[in-house]
Amino acid sequence: MHEHHNALGLATAPDKATRGLEIALRNPVLPVTLLRPHAARRAARFFVEKFPGRSIYAVKANPSADLLQILWDSGITHYDVASIAEVRLVARTLPQAVLCFMHPVKAEEAIAEAYFTHGVRTFSLDTQEELAKILRATRDAADLTLCVRLRVSSDHSKLSLAAKFGAEPREAAPLLLAARQAADALGICFHVGSQAMSPAAYVQAMARVRAAIVEAAVTVDVVDVGGGFPSIYPGMEPPPLEAYFRAIHETFESLPVSYSAELWCEPGRALCAEYASVLVRVERRRGEELYINDGAYGALFDAAHIGWRFPVELVRTTASDARDMGFSFYGPTCDDMDHMAGPFLLPADTQAGDYIEIGMLGAYGSAMRTGFNGFNSDETAIVDDEPMASVYVVTDEAETASNVVTL
Ligand SMILES: *Cc1c(COP(=O)(O)O)cnc(C)c1O
Numbered sequence: 001m002h003e004h005h006n007a008l009g010l011a012t013a014p015d016k017a018t019r020g021l022e023i024a025l026r027n028p029v030l031p032v033t034l035l036r037p038h039a040a041r042r043a044a045r046f047f048v049e050k051f052p053g054r055s056i057y058a059v060k061a062n063p064s065a066d067l068l069q070i071l072w073d074s075g076i077t078h079y080d081v082a083s084i085a086e087v088r089l090v091a092r093t094l095p096q097a098v099l100c101f102m103h104p105v106k107a108e109e110a111i112a113e114a115y116f117t118h119g120v121r122t123f124s125l126d127t128q129e130e131l132a133k134i135l136r137a138t139r140d141a142a143d144l145t146l147c148v149r150l151r152v153s154s155d156h157s158k159l160s161l162a163a164k165f166g167a168e169p170r171e172a173a174p175l176l177l178a179a180r181q182a183a184d185a186l187g188i189c190f191h192v193g194s195q196a197m198s199p200a201a202y203v204q205a206m207a208r209v210r211a212a213i214v215e216a217a218v219t220v221d222v223v224d225v226g227g228g229f230p231s232i233y234p235g236m237e238p239p240p241l242e243a244y245f246r247a248i249h250e251t252f253e254s255l256p257v258s259y260s261a262e263l264w265c266e267p268g269r270a271l272c273a274e275y276a277s278v279l280v281r282v283e284r285r286r287g288e289e290l291y292i293n294d295g296a297y298g299a300l301f302d303a304a305h306i307g308w309r310f311p312v313e314l315v316r317t318t319a320s321d322a323r324d325m326g327f328s329f330y331g332p333t334c335d336d337m338d339h340m341a342g343p344f345l346l347p348a349d350t351q352a353g354d355y356i357e358i359g360m361l362g363a364y365g366s367a368m369r370t371g372f373n374g375f376n377s378d379e380t381a382i383v384d385d386e387p388m389a390s391v392y393v394v395t396d397e398a399e400t401a402s403n404v405v406t407l
Contacts, residue, residue, distance in 0.1 A: 018381065018382075018383055018384070019383050019384070019385045020034055020277070020279050020313075020315050020355075020357045020383060020385075021315050021316075021317065023279055023381050023383075024279060024315045024316075024355035025317070028279065028281070028379060029281070029293075030293065030377035030379050031278050031279065031280045031281075031293055031294035031298060031299070031377045031379065032278070032279040032377070032379045032380065032381055033276050033277075033278055033279075033299070033361075033365075033366055033377075033378075033379065033380045033381075034276060034277045034278070034279055034357070034380075034381055034382075034383045035066070035275065035276050035380055035381070035382050035383065036274065036275055036276065036277075036362075036382075036383060036384070036385075036386075036387055037066075037070050037275070037382065038384065039274035039275055039362075039386070039387050039390070039392075040067055040070045040071065040074075040271065040272060040274070040275040040362070041070055041073075041074045042274075042392050042393075043270060043271045043272070043274060043275075043392055044057075044070070044071045044074035044075060044076050044271060045074050045075065046241070046392050047076070047265075047267060047270070047271065048074065048075035048076065050241070050242065050245055051245055051265055052245060052248070052249040052252070052263060053252075053262060053263030053264055053265065054078060054262060054263070054264045054265070055076060055078070055264075055265055055266075055267060055271075056076075056078040056079060056080045056100055056224075056264055056265065056266045056267075057071050057076050057078070057079050057080065057266075057267065057268070057271055058080040058102075058227050058266045058267065058268030059079055059080060059081050059082070059086045059089070059090060059268075060082055060086065060268060060367065061227075061268030061269055061271070061272050061363040061364055061367060062268075062272040062275065062276070062362055062363055062364075062365075062366065062367050063086060063089060063367060064366065065089070065093045067272060067275060067362075068089075068090060068093045068094055069093065069094070070275075071271065072094050072097065076271070077096075077097060077098055078097070078098045078099075078100060078264075079094070079097050079098070079099055079100070080100050080102045080227075080266045080268075081099050081100070081101055081102070081120075082101070082102060082103035083103065083110070084107070084109075084110040084113055084114065087099055087101065087110070087113070087114045087118050087120060088118070091118045098122075099114070099118060099119075099120045099122075100120070100122040100123075100124075100145075100147075100266075101114050101120050101122065101123045101124070102122075102123075102124040102147070102149075102189065102266065103124065104124050104125055104126040104127075104130060104149050104165045104166075105130065105165070106123070106130070106133070106134075108133050108136065108137045109137075111123065111133065111134055111137035111138065112137040112138070115137065115138045115141065116138075121141075121143055121144055121145055122144075122145040122146075122147065122187075123144065123145075123146060123147070124146075124147040124148070124149050124187075124189055125146060125147070125148060125149065125175075125179070126148065126149040126150075126151075126165055126166050126167045126175070127167070127171075127175070128174075128175060128178060131146070131175070131178055131179055131182065134146070134182075135182055140182075142184060143184050144182065144183050144184055144185075145183065145184065145185040145186075145187060145221075145222065146179045146182060146183040146185075146186060146187065147186075147187035147188065147189040147222060147224055148167060148172065148175050148176050148179050148186070148187070148188055148189070148212075149165055149166050149167065149188075149189050149190060149191075150166050150167055150169075150172055150188060150189070150190045150205075150208050150209065150212060151165070151166025151167060151168055151190075152166065152190040152191070152192055152204070152205035152208050153192070153201075153204060153205070154192060154193030155201070155204075156192065156193070156196050156197055156198045156200060156201035156204075157192055157193025157194055157195055157196045157197070157201060157228055158193070158194065158195035158197065158236065158306075158308075159193055159194035159195055159306065160193050161191045161192075161193045161194065161228075162193060165191075166190065166191075169208070169211065169212065172212040172215070172216065173212065173215040173216040174216075176188070176212060176213075176216035176218050176220075177216055177218060180216075180218045180219070185221040185222060186218060186219065186220055186221055186222070187220065187221060187222030187223070187224055187264075188209050188212065188213070188220055188222070188223055188224070189222075189223075189224035189225075189226055189264075189266075190205045190208070190209070190224075190225070190226050191226035191227055191228060191266075192205050192225075192226065192228040193228055194227065194228055194268075194269055195228070195230045195231070195233075195236065195238075195269065196228035196229070196230060196238075196244075197230060197236065197238050198238075198239070199239065199243050199244045199246075199247035199248070200247075201228065202225055202228075202244065202247060202248050202251065203247050203248075203251050205225070206223070206225070206248070206251040206252070206255065209223060209255065210254075210255055210256065213255065213256055213257065214256065219257075219258050220255075220257045220258065220261060221257070221258055221260070221261055221262065222261065222262050222263075222264055223252055223255060223257060223261060223262075223263055223264070224263075224264040224265065224266065225248055225263070225264070225265045225266075226265065226266050227265070227266045227267055227268045227269065227270075228269075229241060229244060229265070229267045229269065229270035230269070230270065230391070231269050231270055231273035231274065231360060231363065231389075231391060232360070232389040232390065232391050233308065233309060233310060233311065233360055233389070234309045234310075234311055234345075235309060236309075238391070240391070241270065241391055248263070248265070249263070268363060268364075269363040269364065270363075270391070271363075272362040272363045273360045273361075273362050273363040274360065274362055274387040274389075274390055274391075274392070275362030275363075276361050276362035276365060276366060277357050277358060277359045277360065277361055277362075277387065277388065278294055278298075278299050278300075278357070278358045278361050278365065278366075279315065279355055279356070279357050279358075280292040280293050280294045280355065280356050280357075280358060281293050281353070281354070281355055281356075282350065282351065282352050282353065282354045282355075282356065283332070283352060284352050285350070285351050285352055288325065288326065288327050288328060289327065289328050289329070289330060290327050290328070290329050290330070290346075290350065290356075291329075291330045291332075292329050292330070292331065292332070292356065293331075293332050293375070294331060294332065294358075294375075294377070295329065295330065295331010295332055295333060295338040295339075295340065295375075296331050296333075296335070296337060296338045296339070296340070297331065297333055297335075297338060297369075297370045297372040297373065297375065298331065298332075298368075298369050298370075298375065298376070298377070299358075299361050299365040299366050299368065299369060300329070300331060300340055300358070300361075300365075301364070301368040302364055302365075302368075303329070303340040303342075303358075304331070304337065304338065304339060304340050307341055309342060309343075309344070310344075310358050310359055310360055310361060311358075311359040311360060311388040311389055312344045312345070312346055312356050312357065312358050312359070313356065313357045313359070313388065314346050314347050314350055314354060314355075314356055315354075315355040315356060315357050316354065316355075320347035320349050320350075321347075322347040322348040322349040323347070323348055324345045324346060324347060324348070325345070325346070325347075325348045326342060326343030326344065326345055327342060327343065327344050327345075327346050327350065328340060328341050328342045328343065328344070329342065329344065331375075332373070332375040333372055333373035333375055334373060335372075335373070357388070359387060359388030359389065360387065360388060360389060
C-alpha cells in the first residue's frame with residue numbers, strides 16, 4: 001500500500017489510520033477526500049464471492065489507481081473501460097488485468113490500440129457500423145468476444161441510461177447474426193440505469209435478452225447484465241444485493257443460451273460508493289444556506305445536477321445538541337448553478353468554520369472533479385471507521401431480527 005503525502009503534512013498508512021475528526025482538527029483549507037480501503041475491499045469480496053458469475057469493475061465510477069489495486073488484490077480481475085485513456089490507465093496499473101472495452105461508440109484508433117497494444121479482446125457494439133469498425137480496426141481478428149448491447153428500460157433506476165445506447169428490438173436479431181459470424185464468442189449486454197432500486201429491472205431486461213436470442217436463433221456465450229447495482233443514500237434504501245443476485249441467477253438459468261454460457265456483471269457504483277467521503281469546511285452561513293468549499297464542479301456534481309442527497313455529518317469535537325434542520329449548500333465557484341438543494345440535515349447551530357463530512361462519494365464523486373474557477377483538491381487521507389451507510393454491513397436491527405427468527 002502506498003503512503004499518501006499531501007499538503008496537510010499527513011502521511012497516513014493503514015496502520016496509522018484515523019477518522020474524519022482528527023483530520024478536521026488540522027484545519028484543512030481544501031476539501032479532503034477520506035478513503036476507506038477496507039470498505040472497497042469488503043464490497044469487492046462480496047461481489048467476487050456472491051455474484052453467480054464474473055464481476056467486471058466499471059472504471060469510470062472511480063478510476064483512482066489505489067482503488068484499482070485494492071479491487072485487484074480483492075479478486076476483481078476484469079475491468080470495464082470506455083475510453084483509450086481508461087484502457088491505458090488500467091493496463092499500466094494492473095498489467096495482468098483483463099480489459100473489456102464496453103463503450104458502444106469507439107474511435108477506430110482506440111479499438112486498434114486496445115487490440116494490438118493492450119491485448120483487449122472484448123468489445124461491445126450496438127450497430128452494424130460499429131461492428132464493421134471493430135473488424136476493420138482489428139484486421140478481421142478471429143479471437144474477439146463481441147457483446148451486442150440491447151436497449152432496455154431504465155424505469156427502476158434513479159439515473160437513466162436508456163436514451164443513448166442500445167440496439168432496438170427490431171435491430172437486435174440482424175445485428176446478433178452478423179456479430180455471431182464475426183465473433184469467437186458472442187455476448188449480449190445491457191445497462192438498466194444506475195442505482196436500480198429493484199431486482200425486477202434485471203429480470204425485465206433479461207426478458208428482452210430472451211426475445212432477442214429466440215428471434216435471432218443464435219448461440220450466445222455471454223450474458224452481461226451490466227451495472228446499476230445500488231448503493232444506499234438518504235431516501236434510497238434498496239433491497240439486499242443478494243436479492244438482485246438471486247433474481248439474476250434464476251433468470252439466467254432459464255435463458256436459451258449455450259450450456260457453458262457465462263454470466264457477467266459490470267458494477268461501478270456498488271463497488272466504490274462506500275470507498276470515499278469528503279470532508280468540507282463551511283466558509284459562510286446565510287440562513288439555511290451553507291457556503292462550503294466543494295461543489296458542483298468538484299465532487300458534488302450529482303448533488304447539484306440531479307438533486308442526489310448524500311448523507312452528511314457535522315464533524316466537531318463535542319457533538320452539537322441543537323435539533324437538526326434542512327440546509328442547502330453553495331459550492332465555492334462564482335456560478336449560481338454551483339448549488340446543491342439537498343435538503344441536508346445538520347444541527348441548527350452549524351456555522352462558518354465547521355467541518356462537514358459528506359458520505360458515499362466514492363462513486364462518481366472525485367471522478368468528476370474539475371479545476372473550474374481555481375477550486376480543486378487532491379488532498380486525501382485514509383480513515384478506518386465505517387462509511388456513513390453500507391449495503392454490506394449487517395445492521396444491529398437486522399442482526400436482532402435474524403436472532404429473533406433463530407430463537
Ligand atoms: C457506467 C457503466 C457501468 C457502471 O454502472 P453503475 O451504475 O455505476 O454500476 C457499467 N457498464 C457500463 C457500460 C457503463 O456505462
